[in-house]
Amino acid sequence: MKRKLIKIKDKITKKLKQLKDDKVITSYFKNNSLFVIFVLVCVINSTMLRFFTMPTAENYLSFKAIVADLAVVIILGSFSYLFTNRKRYIYLLVLATIFTAICVINSVYYTFYTSFASISMLSLTQYIGEVGDAVVENVLQLKDLLYIIPYLFFIFYYHRLVKKNKFKVYNKANRMKKFKYTILSGAVVLLLFICSLSSLEISRFVKQWNREYIVMRFGIYLYQGNDIFASLQPKISALFGYDDAKKEFNEYYQDRSETRDYTNDYTGIFEGRNVIVIHAESLQGIALNRTFNGVEVTPNLNRLIKEGLYFNNFYSQVSVGTSSDTELTYNTSLMPTQTGTAFVSYFDRTYISTPKLLKEKGYYTFSMHANNADFWNRRAMHESLGYDKFYSKETYDLEDKEIIGLGLADKEFFAQSVEKIKKICEDHDKYYGYIITLTNHTPFSDTDKYGEFPVTMKTTITNEDGTTEEIEAPYLEGTKLGNYFKSVHYADAALGEFFEEMDEAGLLENTVVVIFGDHDARLPKNDYILMNNYDPVTDSVKDTLDPTYQEYDSFDYELDRKVPLIIWTKDNEVSGEVDYTMGMYDVMPTLGNMLGFYNKYALGHDIFEIKDDNIVVFPNGNWVTDKMYYNSQKGEYKLLKDVVIDEDYISNNNQYADALLSVSNKAIVFDLFNPNSEEEAVSNSSKEN
Numbered sequence: 001m002k003r004k005l006i007k008i009k010d011k012i013t014k015k016l017k018q019l020k021d022d023k024v025i026t027s028y029f030k031n032n033s034l035f036v037i038f039v040l041v042c043v044i045n046s047t048m049l050r051f052f053t054m055p056t057a058e059n060y061l062s063f064k065a066i067v068a069d070l071a072v073v074i075i076l077g078s079f080s081y082l083f084t085n086r087k088r089y090i091y092l093l094v095l096a097t098i099f100t101a102i103c104v105i106n107s108v109y110y111t112f113y114t115s116f117a118s119i120s121m122l123s124l125t126q127y128i129g130e131v132g133d134a135v136v137e138n139v140l141q142l143k144d145l146l147y148i149i150p151y152l153f154f155i156f157y158y159h160r161l162v163k164k165n166k167f168k169v170y171n172k173a174n175r176m177k178k179f180k181y182t183i184l185s186g187a188v189v190l191l192l193f194i195c196s197l198s199s200l201e202i203s204r205f206v207k208q209w210n211r212e213y214i215v216m217r218f219g220i221y222l223y224q225g226n227d228i229f230a231s232l233q234p235k236i237s238a239l240f241g242y243d244d245a246k247k248e249f250n251e252y253y254q255d256r257s258e259t260r261d262y263t264n265d266y267t268g269i270f271e272g273r274n275v276i277v278i279h280a281e282s283l284q285g286i287a288l289n290r291t292f293n294g295v296e297v298t299p300n301l302n303r304l305i306k307e308g309l310y311f312n313n314f315y316s317q318v319s320v321g322t323s324s325d326t327e328l329t330y331n332t333s334l335m336p337t338q339t340g341t342a343f344v345s346y347f348d349r350t351y352i353s354t355p356k357l358l359k360e361k362g363y364y365t366f367s368m369h370a371n372n373a374d375f376w377n378r379r380a381m382h383e384s385l386g387y388d389k390f391y392s393k394e395t396y397d398l399e400d401k402e403i404i405g406l407g408l409a410d411k412e413f414f415a416q417s418v419e420k421i422k423k424i425c426e427d428h429d430k431y432y433g434y435i436i437t438l439t440n441h442t443p444f445s446d447t448d449k450y451g452e453f454p455v456t457m458k459t460t461i462t463n464e465d466g467t468t469e470e471i472e473a474p475y476l477e478g479t480k481l482g483n484y485f486k487s488v489h490y491a492d493a494a495l496g497e498f499f500e501e502m503d504e505a506g507l508l509e510n511t512v513v514v515i516f517g518d519h520d521a522r523l524p525k526n527d528y529i530l531m532n533n534y535d536p537v538t539d540s541v542k543d544t545l546d547p548t549y550q551e552y553d554s555f556d557y558e559l560d561r562k563v564p565l566i567i568w569t570k571d572n573e574v575s576g577e578v579d580y581t582m583g584m585y586d587v588m589p590t591l592g593n594m595l596g597f598y599n600k601y602a603l604g605h606d607i608f609e610i611k612d613d614n615i616v617v618f619p620n621g622n623w624v625t626d627k628m629y630y631n632s633q634k635g636e637y638k639l640l641k642d643v644v645i646d647e648d649y650i651s652n653n654n655q656y657a658d659a660l661l662s663v664s665n666k667a668i669v670f671d672l673f674n675p676n677s678e679e680e681a682v683s684n685s686s687k688e689n
């Protein structure tokens with residue numbers, strides 16, 4: 001080891017000596033040291049960002065990303081030579097400030113969203129503030145401030161140059177020459193980078209769906225530049241690309257063989273009944289039917305899934321809009337938008353939605369959520385979705401009431417909601433209510449408020465002397481996953497109370513209850529590994545060589561992000577376990593068949609018609625079928641069945657996913673469900689001209 005280190009040291013010294021002897025390089029550095037330091041600072045920061053967000057050497061030492069960073073920094077930095085003396089430094093300082101800010105913002109953003117920031121999300125920063133504790137506990141970390149160090153070094157370096165009288169002053173001709181050579185070098189680097197790109201990389205860059213992929217290959221600066229362009233693009237193309245979008249939209253729906261002319265066992269079975277939908281915050285399938293020392297995490301949900309119809313292979317399809325994306329997809333059977341969120345950027349579009357279609361059938365429609373009405377722009381968007389009334393935080397009594405996590409505790413929220421539903425029942429014949437819970441929200445740290453629920457492992461161990469001993473090993477205590485189960489246990493108890501209160505009030509008699517998890521809880525992969533491979537004797541993860549060690553790869557992690565979907569009635573009209581692969585966009589057509597409404601523009605399907613032929617497309621282009629989970633970023637897949645798959649299967653599904661995501665996005669951006677969209681597009685473009 002020591003020898004190796006000495007060897008490396010020798011090599012470095014040799015290289016340095018070589019560089020020292022090389023007059024061209026040293027004199028270039030002497031004459032341009034501030035510029036060189038500027039370039040290094042920016043490239044180091046970008047590399048550091050990749051290191052902290054995607055910490056495999058392949059990612060942070062990505063050659064392509066480093067070359068891309070160099071190209072951007074050199075080209076933009078080259079303009080500094082057009083400025084005289086101190087102004088040159090000021091220009092570089094402004095650039096360095098912007099680049100450092102990009103790294104800091106993305107570092108913070110990544111911790112919260114596991115994605116990189118987009119300027120289209122700028123209008124959402126107010127919501128970040130609202131998540132309060134969740135942000136403080138999840139986001140602010142020392143690593144986010146490390147980018148300031150190289151930045152401060154740049155400032156320090158300049159002042160040192162000035163102090164030692166080494167800050168170079170160039171005459172005009174010299175400055176022009178330097179500018180030309182520097183920008184030319186930057187352009188050469190950029191050209192080399194572009195030549196190295198594959199067509200897949202270029203198409204991903206253009207689509208900007210998968211931000212990690214782009215940052216890994218294009219570096220953070222090119223990503224952010226592209227993001228600015230991509231974020232403005234919908235606004236611009238909403239004005240100018242209407243005809244192409246409309247054509248694509250028409251062709252897409254013409255080619256589909258969907259029809260409402262079918263009947264199955266579920267057709268019309270719930271026609272005329274009241275509907276209560278529970279949008280259960282972060283409820284993941286892994287919590288159901290799970291016990292700790294014989295005690296169920298979700299006794300109430302476990303009872304409901306036995307009594308009702310339980311879809312155990314169901315996925316949410318959210319992008320950065322998390323809760324709001326699920327609300328969009330559940331209510332409209334459309335996918336989240338490719339940039340920004342539909343709730344914030346496209347709330348003023350026309351949507352064909354479940355509440356609107358039920359209103360046509362005489363339903364009163366309402367939504368309930370004890371958070372601020374402007375969070376995720378719900379105040380505006382719930383109206384666009386067709387809810388007659390949104391009961392938000394201001395309609396709930398919070399005084400002296402229990403607050404957990406983001407707001408009013410679910411038990412109190414449900415109790416007050418039941419009172420509201422009683423009133424609604426008096427005033428309306430039939431109702432459709434969408435109830436959004438809040439307590440089970442990350443970071444699941446209010447453990448003292450969830451009630452007693454140990455996530456330990458009681459077991460009998462055999463000591464070395466052959467005696468046996470009962471122990472209670474800590475197991476998931478102190479982990480985020482463990483805290484999550486405690487939180488879900490509370491959320492489940494609250495749900496149980498809701499059912500009791502509804503029943504006591506006689507509100508369950510003619511009512512269908514739909515419950516689903518809105519998205520996964522963003523729990524660390526290592527916690528799953530610990531859960532599946534815990535050794536109570538050592539209180540740690542088993543050795544990977546242990547024959548009982550269960551591998552847990554990134555596909556298992558994706559598959560575990562499943563959420564439950566339950567359709568329940570008191571009279572057990574429907575029951576059983578359904579294991580067809582299903583997505584949030586399939587709920588509208590499936591429920592529609594049961595309740596007697598139809599949306600020909602739904603992107604999902606009635607699951608009882610499509611059955612095993614279904615495909616669930618995710619906003620990042622990944623997809624899952626009964627046969628495989630396909631990761632479109634990596635081009636890798638995991639088989640879920642013992643079947644042989646040919647290339648056509650993958651490419652056909654990729655095409656299907658691409659077309660679906662594209663048409664969904666265009667339908668929203670260009671307001672294609674609005675019967676007046678054409679006239680509006682024409683008048684908008686003439687305004688622009």
Ligand code: GP9
Pocket residue numbers: 281321322323324371375436438441
């Ligand atoms: C906020 C709640 C949580 O009101 O619905 O939203 P999320 O952070 O899950 O998107």
Ligand code: MN
Pocket residue numbers: 281282322323324518519
């Ligand atoms: Mn949510």
